[in-house]
Amino acid sequence: MALRNKVALVTGAAMGIGRGITEILLQHGAKVALLDVNETAARGLMEVLKKQFGQERSLFLKCNVESEEQMKAAFQKTVEVFGGIDILCNNAGIVNESAWEKTVSINLVAVIRGTYLALEHMNKLTQGQGGVIVNIASMAGIGPLLSSPVYTATKNGVVGFTRAMAAASIASGYGVRFNVLCPSFVKTGLIPSTSSNMGQFSHLFDAANQLMEKIGILTVPEVAECFLELVTDETKNGEALLVMPKVKKYVTFPSL
Ligand SMILES: NC(=O)c1ccc[n+]([C@@H]2O[C@H](COP(=O)([O-])OP(=O)(O)OC[C@H]3O[C@@H](n4cnc5c(N)ncnc54)[C@H](O)[C@@H]3O)[C@@H](O)[C@H]2O)c1
Ligand SMILES: CCCCC[C@H](O)/C=C/C=C\C=C\C=C\[C@@H](O)[C@@H](O)CCCC(=O)O
Numbered sequence: 001m002a003l004r005n006k007v008a009l010v011t012g013a014a015m016g017i018g019r020g021i022t023e024i025l026l027q028h029g030a031k032v033a034l035l036d037v038n039e040t041a042a043r044g045l046m047e048v049l050k051k052q053f054g055q056e057r058s059l060f061l062k063c064n065v066e067s068e069e070q071m072k073a074a075f076q077k078t079v080e081v082f083g084g085i086d087i088l089c090n091n092a093g094i095v096n097e098s099a100w101e102k103t104v105s106i107n108l109v110a111v112i113r114g115t116y117l118a119l120e121h122m123n124k125l126t127q128g129q130g131g132v133i134v135n136i137a138s139m140a141g142i143g144p145l146l147s148s149p150v151y152t153a154t155k156n157g158v159v160g161f162t163r164a165m166a167a168a169s170i171a172s173g174y175g176v177r178f179n180v181l182c183p184s185f186v187k188t189g190l191i192p193s194t195s196s197n198m199g200q201f202s203h204l205f206d207a208a209n210q211l212m213e214k215i216g217i218l219t220v221p222e223v224a225e226c227f228l229e230l231v232t233d234e235t236k237n238g239e240a241l242l243v244m245p246k247v248k249k250y251v252t253f254p255s256l
Helices: 016-027 039-053 068-082 100-122 149-172 195-215 220-232
Strands: 007-011 031-036 058-062 087-090 131-136 176-183 240-244 247-250
Touching: 007 016, 007 068, 007 100, 016 031, 016 039, 016 087, 016 220, 031 039, 031 068, 039 058, 058 068, 068 100, 087 100, 100 131, 100 149, 100 176, 131 149, 131 220, 149 176, 149 240, 176 220, 220 240
Parallel strands: 007 031, 007 087, 031 058, 087 131, 131 176, 176 240
Antiparallel strands: 240 247
Protein backbone atom coordinates (compact mmCIF):
# COMPACT_ATOMS: atom_id res chain seq x y z
CA MET A 1 0.00 0.00 0.00
CA ALA A 2 1.54 3.31 -1.08
CA LEU A 3 1.02 6.01 1.55
CA ARG A 4 1.08 9.12 -0.64
CA ASN A 5 -2.10 11.16 0.13
CA LYS A 6 -3.60 8.35 2.21
CA VAL A 7 -5.43 9.59 5.32
CA ALA A 8 -4.36 8.21 8.70
CA LEU A 9 -5.81 8.74 12.16
CA VAL A 10 -3.55 8.08 15.17
CA THR A 11 -4.71 8.10 18.80
CA GLY A 12 -2.27 9.16 21.53
CA ALA A 13 -0.27 10.89 18.79
CA ALA A 14 1.27 13.74 20.80
CA MET A 15 4.09 11.78 22.43
CA GLY A 16 6.10 8.59 22.43
CA ILE A 17 5.21 5.81 19.98
CA GLY A 18 2.17 7.70 18.60
CA ARG A 19 4.39 10.65 17.71
CA GLY A 20 6.91 8.34 16.00
CA ILE A 21 4.10 6.67 14.02
CA THR A 22 2.70 10.07 13.01
CA GLU A 23 6.12 11.21 11.80
CA ILE A 24 6.82 8.10 9.73
CA LEU A 25 3.37 8.34 8.09
CA LEU A 26 4.00 11.99 7.17
CA GLN A 27 7.51 11.15 5.90
CA HIS A 28 5.89 8.66 3.49
CA GLY A 29 3.35 11.16 2.15
CA ALA A 30 0.24 10.40 4.23
CA LYS A 31 -1.99 13.04 5.82
CA VAL A 32 -2.46 12.50 9.55
CA ALA A 33 -5.16 13.40 12.09
CA LEU A 34 -3.53 13.42 15.53
CA LEU A 35 -5.90 12.66 18.42
CA ASP A 36 -4.68 13.25 21.96
CA VAL A 37 -5.91 14.42 25.33
CA ASN A 38 -2.69 16.36 26.00
CA GLU A 39 -3.27 19.63 24.17
CA THR A 40 0.00 21.27 25.26
CA ALA A 41 2.19 18.46 23.92
CA ALA A 42 0.10 18.19 20.75
CA ARG A 43 0.20 21.94 19.98
CA GLY A 44 4.02 21.91 20.35
CA LEU A 45 4.30 18.93 18.03
CA MET A 46 1.93 20.49 15.47
CA GLU A 47 4.23 23.51 15.11
CA VAL A 48 7.11 21.20 14.27
CA LEU A 49 5.06 19.03 11.87
CA LYS A 50 3.53 21.96 9.97
CA LYS A 51 7.00 23.48 9.41
CA GLN A 52 8.46 20.15 8.32
CA PHE A 53 5.63 18.70 6.22
CA GLY A 54 3.41 21.69 5.29
CA GLN A 55 0.30 23.33 6.75
CA GLU A 56 -2.28 21.02 5.19
CA ARG A 57 -0.96 17.54 5.94
CA SER A 58 -1.67 17.26 9.66
CA LEU A 59 -4.60 18.09 11.90
CA PHE A 60 -4.76 18.04 15.71
CA LEU A 61 -8.05 17.08 17.33
CA LYS A 62 -8.24 17.22 21.11
CA CYS A 63 -9.85 13.95 22.09
CA ASN A 64 -10.06 11.76 25.15
CA VAL A 65 -10.43 8.24 23.74
CA GLU A 66 -12.59 7.34 26.75
CA SER A 67 -15.33 9.63 25.42
CA GLU A 68 -17.55 8.16 22.71
CA GLU A 69 -18.80 11.65 21.85
CA GLN A 70 -15.29 13.10 21.41
CA MET A 71 -14.14 10.08 19.40
CA LYS A 72 -17.13 10.30 17.06
CA ALA A 73 -16.58 14.03 16.54
CA ALA A 74 -12.85 13.53 15.85
CA PHE A 75 -13.47 10.79 13.25
CA GLN A 76 -16.16 12.93 11.60
CA LYS A 77 -13.89 15.99 11.49
CA THR A 78 -11.07 13.92 9.96
CA VAL A 79 -13.39 12.80 7.17
CA GLU A 80 -14.66 16.36 6.60
CA VAL A 81 -11.14 17.82 6.38
CA PHE A 82 -9.25 15.03 4.60
CA GLY A 83 -12.08 13.30 2.69
CA GLY A 84 -11.97 9.83 4.31
CA ILE A 85 -9.93 7.48 6.48
CA ASP A 86 -7.57 4.84 5.03
CA ILE A 87 -5.44 4.00 8.06
CA LEU A 88 -6.26 3.84 11.78
CA CYS A 89 -3.70 3.34 14.53
CA ASN A 90 -5.26 2.74 17.97
CA ASN A 91 -2.20 3.64 20.02
CA ALA A 92 -3.25 5.59 23.15
CA GLY A 93 -2.50 3.59 26.29
CA ILE A 94 -1.58 3.87 29.96
CA VAL A 95 -0.06 1.69 32.70
CA ASN A 96 -1.99 2.10 35.94
CA GLU A 97 -2.82 -0.90 38.08
CA SER A 98 -4.40 1.34 40.77
CA ALA A 99 -6.85 2.99 38.36
CA TRP A 100 -7.43 -0.36 36.70
CA GLU A 101 -10.86 0.43 35.27
CA LYS A 102 -9.39 3.45 33.51
CA THR A 103 -6.64 1.21 32.15
CA VAL A 104 -9.26 -1.14 30.69
CA SER A 105 -11.24 1.83 29.36
CA ILE A 106 -8.29 3.43 27.52
CA ASN A 107 -6.30 0.34 26.51
CA LEU A 108 -9.13 -1.93 25.41
CA VAL A 109 -12.60 -0.31 25.31
CA ALA A 110 -11.31 2.67 23.29
CA VAL A 111 -9.52 0.35 20.83
CA ILE A 112 -12.83 -1.41 20.14
CA ARG A 113 -14.66 1.93 19.90
CA GLY A 114 -12.05 3.39 17.52
CA THR A 115 -12.14 0.29 15.35
CA TYR A 116 -15.94 0.33 15.01
CA LEU A 117 -15.98 4.07 14.24
CA ALA A 118 -13.27 3.65 11.60
CA LEU A 119 -15.14 0.72 10.03
CA GLU A 120 -18.18 2.98 9.51
CA HIS A 121 -15.99 4.99 7.13
CA MET A 122 -13.73 2.23 5.72
CA ASN A 123 -15.97 -0.80 5.23
CA LYS A 124 -16.36 -1.58 1.52
CA LEU A 125 -19.81 -3.08 2.21
CA THR A 126 -21.04 0.37 3.30
CA GLN A 127 -19.48 2.54 0.57
CA GLY A 128 -16.04 2.81 2.23
CA GLN A 129 -12.76 2.42 0.35
CA GLY A 130 -11.20 -0.27 2.60
CA GLY A 131 -7.89 0.27 4.37
CA VAL A 132 -5.85 -0.98 7.30
CA ILE A 133 -6.13 -0.84 11.09
CA VAL A 134 -3.05 -1.40 13.24
CA ASN A 135 -3.53 -1.66 16.99
CA ILE A 136 -0.66 -1.13 19.41
CA ALA A 137 -0.64 -3.90 22.01
CA SER A 138 2.59 -4.96 23.74
CA MET A 139 4.78 -7.97 24.37
CA ALA A 140 2.55 -8.13 27.46
CA GLY A 141 -0.24 -9.05 25.00
CA ILE A 142 1.54 -12.35 24.39
CA GLY A 143 3.02 -13.21 27.79
CA PRO A 144 2.47 -11.85 31.29
CA LEU A 145 4.11 -8.70 32.64
CA LEU A 146 4.15 -9.64 36.33
CA SER A 147 3.90 -6.14 37.79
CA SER A 148 0.85 -5.33 35.68
CA PRO A 149 -1.90 -7.98 35.42
CA VAL A 150 -4.61 -5.57 34.24
CA TYR A 151 -2.30 -3.98 31.67
CA THR A 152 -1.47 -7.54 30.54
CA ALA A 153 -5.17 -8.38 30.28
CA THR A 154 -5.92 -5.31 28.15
CA LYS A 155 -3.06 -6.06 25.77
CA ASN A 156 -4.10 -9.73 25.46
CA GLY A 157 -7.56 -8.33 24.71
CA VAL A 158 -6.19 -6.09 21.97
CA VAL A 159 -4.33 -9.02 20.38
CA GLY A 160 -7.44 -11.24 20.47
CA PHE A 161 -9.78 -8.50 19.25
CA THR A 162 -7.50 -7.60 16.35
CA ARG A 163 -7.10 -11.20 15.19
CA ALA A 164 -10.84 -11.84 15.45
CA MET A 165 -11.62 -8.64 13.52
CA ALA A 166 -9.20 -9.71 10.78
CA ALA A 167 -11.01 -13.05 10.49
CA ALA A 168 -14.43 -11.34 10.54
CA SER A 169 -13.30 -8.85 7.88
CA ILE A 170 -12.05 -11.60 5.57
CA ALA A 171 -15.22 -13.66 6.03
CA SER A 172 -17.51 -10.63 5.51
CA GLY A 173 -15.64 -8.80 2.74
CA TYR A 174 -15.03 -5.50 4.57
CA GLY A 175 -11.84 -4.89 2.57
CA VAL A 176 -10.05 -3.79 5.74
CA ARG A 177 -6.85 -5.43 7.02
CA PHE A 178 -6.18 -5.71 10.78
CA ASN A 179 -2.76 -6.20 12.39
CA VAL A 180 -1.40 -5.81 15.91
CA LEU A 181 2.05 -4.62 16.96
CA CYS A 182 3.56 -6.02 20.18
CA PRO A 183 6.68 -4.13 21.28
CA SER A 184 8.74 -4.97 24.35
CA PHE A 185 9.95 -2.01 26.45
CA VAL A 186 10.27 1.26 24.50
CA LYS A 187 12.02 4.45 25.59
CA THR A 188 9.00 6.72 26.24
CA GLY A 189 7.32 8.50 29.14
CA LEU A 190 5.07 5.46 29.68
CA ILE A 191 7.81 3.53 31.49
CA PRO A 192 7.18 4.45 35.14
CA SER A 193 10.09 5.83 37.14
CA THR A 194 8.44 4.88 40.43
CA SER A 195 6.23 2.02 41.59
CA SER A 196 3.27 4.34 42.31
CA ASN A 197 1.19 3.18 39.32
CA MET A 198 1.61 -0.48 40.23
CA GLY A 199 -0.84 -0.33 43.18
CA GLN A 200 -0.97 -3.67 45.00
CA PHE A 201 1.86 -4.97 42.74
CA SER A 202 4.36 -2.21 43.62
CA HIS A 203 6.58 -4.82 45.31
CA LEU A 204 7.10 -6.32 41.80
CA PHE A 205 8.34 -3.05 40.27
CA ASP A 206 12.01 -4.08 40.67
CA ALA A 207 11.33 -7.40 38.95
CA ALA A 208 9.82 -5.54 35.98
CA ASN A 209 12.88 -3.31 35.85
CA GLN A 210 15.16 -6.36 35.90
CA LEU A 211 13.22 -7.81 32.96
CA MET A 212 13.69 -4.50 31.15
CA GLU A 213 17.44 -4.58 31.80
CA LYS A 214 17.59 -8.17 30.55
CA ILE A 215 15.57 -7.58 27.35
CA GLY A 216 16.88 -4.06 26.63
CA ILE A 217 14.96 -1.00 25.45
CA LEU A 218 13.68 -0.24 21.94
CA THR A 219 13.71 3.24 20.42
CA VAL A 220 10.54 4.84 19.03
CA PRO A 221 11.86 4.86 15.41
CA GLU A 222 12.48 1.09 15.59
CA VAL A 223 8.83 0.58 16.58
CA ALA A 224 7.60 3.02 13.91
CA GLU A 225 9.43 1.03 11.19
CA CYS A 226 7.58 -2.13 12.26
CA PHE A 227 4.27 -0.25 12.20
CA LEU A 228 5.08 0.87 8.65
CA GLU A 229 5.62 -2.74 7.56
CA LEU A 230 2.18 -3.76 8.90
CA VAL A 231 0.52 -0.88 7.06
CA THR A 232 2.28 -1.07 3.70
CA ASP A 233 2.69 -4.83 3.20
CA GLU A 234 -0.69 -5.90 1.85
CA THR A 235 0.07 -9.58 2.53
CA LYS A 236 -0.09 -8.85 6.26
CA ASN A 237 -3.57 -9.43 7.69
CA GLY A 238 -4.41 -10.84 11.11
CA GLU A 239 -0.73 -10.69 12.06
CA ALA A 240 0.78 -10.05 15.50
CA LEU A 241 4.30 -8.64 15.13
CA LEU A 242 6.52 -8.98 18.19
CA VAL A 243 9.41 -6.52 18.30
CA MET A 244 12.25 -6.60 20.81
CA PRO A 245 15.80 -5.24 20.60
CA LYS A 246 17.44 -7.13 17.69
CA VAL A 247 14.35 -9.39 17.33
CA LYS A 248 11.36 -8.98 15.02
CA LYS A 249 9.07 -11.95 14.62
CA TYR A 250 5.53 -12.72 13.50
CA VAL A 251 3.92 -14.66 16.35
CA THR A 252 2.18 -17.92 15.56
CA PHE A 253 -0.78 -19.13 17.60
CA PRO A 254 -2.11 -22.66 18.04
CA SER A 255 -4.84 -23.41 15.51
CA LEU A 256 -7.59 -26.00 15.82
N1 LIG B 1 6.66 2.38 26.13
C1 LIG B 1 6.61 1.07 26.15
O1 LIG B 1 7.48 0.40 26.74
C2 LIG B 1 5.53 0.33 25.41
C3 LIG B 1 5.76 -1.01 25.08
C4 LIG B 1 4.79 -1.72 24.42
C5 LIG B 1 3.60 -1.11 24.08
N2 LIG B 1 3.39 0.18 24.43
C6 LIG B 1 2.09 0.76 24.07
O2 LIG B 1 2.29 1.79 23.13
C7 LIG B 1 1.25 2.76 23.24
C8 LIG B 1 1.86 4.13 23.36
O3 LIG B 1 2.64 4.17 24.53
P1 LIG B 1 3.85 5.18 24.73
O4 LIG B 1 4.95 4.40 25.32
O5 LIG B 1 4.10 5.96 23.51
O6 LIG B 1 3.23 6.10 25.87
P2 LIG B 1 3.36 7.67 26.15
O7 LIG B 1 2.87 7.85 27.53
O8 LIG B 1 4.71 8.16 25.77
O9 LIG B 1 2.30 8.30 25.12
C9 LIG B 1 0.95 7.99 25.20
C10 LIG B 1 0.14 9.06 24.50
O10 LIG B 1 -1.24 8.70 24.65
C11 LIG B 1 -1.95 9.86 25.11
N3 LIG B 1 -3.12 9.43 25.88
C12 LIG B 1 -3.14 8.83 27.10
N4 LIG B 1 -4.41 8.67 27.50
C13 LIG B 1 -5.21 9.18 26.54
C14 LIG B 1 -6.60 9.32 26.38
N5 LIG B 1 -7.46 8.94 27.33
N6 LIG B 1 -7.07 9.87 25.25
C15 LIG B 1 -6.22 10.30 24.27
N7 LIG B 1 -4.88 10.22 24.37
C16 LIG B 1 -4.38 9.67 25.48
C17 LIG B 1 -0.95 10.63 25.97
O11 LIG B 1 -1.33 11.98 26.12
C18 LIG B 1 0.31 10.45 25.14
O12 LIG B 1 0.46 11.43 24.14
C19 LIG B 1 0.40 2.33 24.46
O13 LIG B 1 -0.74 1.64 24.02
C20 LIG B 1 1.33 1.40 25.21
O14 LIG B 1 0.63 0.47 25.98
C21 LIG B 1 4.32 0.93 25.07
C1 LIG C 1 6.14 -1.50 33.99
C2 LIG C 1 6.52 -1.12 32.60
C3 LIG C 1 5.36 -1.09 31.66
C4 LIG C 1 5.79 -1.24 30.24
C5 LIG C 1 4.66 -1.75 29.38
C6 LIG C 1 5.04 -2.21 28.07
O1 LIG C 1 3.99 -2.53 27.23
C7 LIG C 1 6.17 -3.11 27.96
C8 LIG C 1 6.10 -4.46 28.08
C9 LIG C 1 7.31 -5.20 27.95
C10 LIG C 1 7.50 -6.49 28.13
C11 LIG C 1 6.55 -7.49 28.46
C12 LIG C 1 7.00 -8.69 28.64
C13 LIG C 1 6.31 -9.91 28.80
C14 LIG C 1 7.05 -11.01 28.74
C15 LIG C 1 6.70 -12.39 28.75
O2 LIG C 1 5.80 -12.90 29.58
C16 LIG C 1 7.28 -13.27 27.72
O3 LIG C 1 7.28 -14.54 28.15
C17 LIG C 1 6.62 -13.15 26.38
C18 LIG C 1 7.20 -14.15 25.41
C19 LIG C 1 7.06 -13.74 23.98
C20 LIG C 1 7.86 -14.63 23.05
O4 LIG C 1 9.10 -14.53 23.03
O5 LIG C 1 7.22 -15.40 22.32
